[in-house]
Amino acid sequence: MTEGPPDGVLDGLFPRERAVVAPGAVHVPGWLPPERQRELVAACREWGRGPFPYRHTVLPGGGVMSVRSLCLGRRWEPYRYLDEVGVELPEWLAALGRRAVAEAYGDDGGFAPDTALVNFYDADARMGMHQDKEERSGAPVVSLSLGDRCVFRFGNTETRGKPYTDVELRSGDLFVFGGPSRFAYHGVPKVYPGTADPALGLTGRLNLTLRQTGL
Numbered sequence: 700m701t702e703g704p705p706d707g708v709l710d711g712l713f714p715r716e717r718a719v720v721a722p723g724a725v726h727v728p729g730w731l732p733p734e735r736q737r738e739l740v741a742a743c744r745e746w747g748r749g750p751f752p753y754r755h756t757v758l759p760g761g762g763v764m765s766v767r768s769l770c771l772g773r774r775w776e777p778y779r780y781l782d783e784v785g786v787e788l789p790e791w792l793a794a795l796g797r798r799a800v801a802e803a804y805g806d807d808g809g810f811a812p813d814t815a816l817v818n819f820y821d822a823d824a825r826m827g828m829h830q831d832k833e834e835r836s837g838a839p840v841v842s843l844s845l846g847d848r849c850v851f852r853f854g855n856t857e858t859r860g861k862p863y864t865d866v867e868l869r870s871g872d873l874f875v876f877g878g879p880s881r882f883a884y885h886g887v888p889k890v891y892p893g894t895a896d897p898a899l900g901l902t903g904r905l906n907l908t909l910r911q912t913g914l
């Protein structure tokens with residue numbers, strides 16, 4: 700780490716650059732305009748009021764995830780997809796996913812997501828290094844972030860450990876991982892509480908991942 704001014708002092712002075720973090724893994728900072736972010740936050744709230752609220756997932760070993768999640772489209776539980784839809788994945792969200800893939804790769808490749816996982820992180824929530832590997836399709840994963848900033852750790856396809864790259868994801872950022880990076884380990888080791896723009900009206904961090912299950 701190089702020495703620098705305290706966090707936040709240089710915010711907005713330098714544009715954050717689009718980056719290919721690994722082959723097939725593309726970070727597009729600030730992809731969602733503020734108005735679109737507010738609409739997505741409102742939708743995430745609405746889904747949480749429905750019959751399938753945000754819940755801490757209980758893992759098969761008995762552990763409880765610190766993140767609270769809900770599914771749209773085909774339901775997921777650790778570690779499989781059920782042959783069941785709780786809340787429909789709205790067509791506008793699938794369309795946003797296609798535009799996201801086109802933004803990342805220049806072509807949407809016929810991306811047809813049939814499930815989305817929405818994760819809510821409070822100040823203490825984390826997500827350990829894991830692969831998204833219950834899907835039976837090589838289609839990419841589209842990740843959209845809202846609210847607080849976080850460290851998104853993007854690793855390799857072999858191990859949970861190094862080599863990995865830490866990327867700061869902020870509200871409105873798009874991250875797509877597919878191709879040779881589709882089954883890379885990734886996780887969220889840290890959220891920076893209170894870093895969301897107050898105008899967004901969200902305390903904490905939301906992340907949506909759109910996936911094509913191939914099931």
Ligand SMILES: O=C(O)CCC(=O)C(=O)O
Pocket residue numbers: 816818826831842851885886887906908
């Ligand atoms: O919150 C994030 O940025 C990542 C979420 C994730 O990896 C997942 O839902 O599988």
Ligand SMILES: [Fe+2]
Pocket residue numbers: 829830831885
């Ligand atoms: Fe994941």
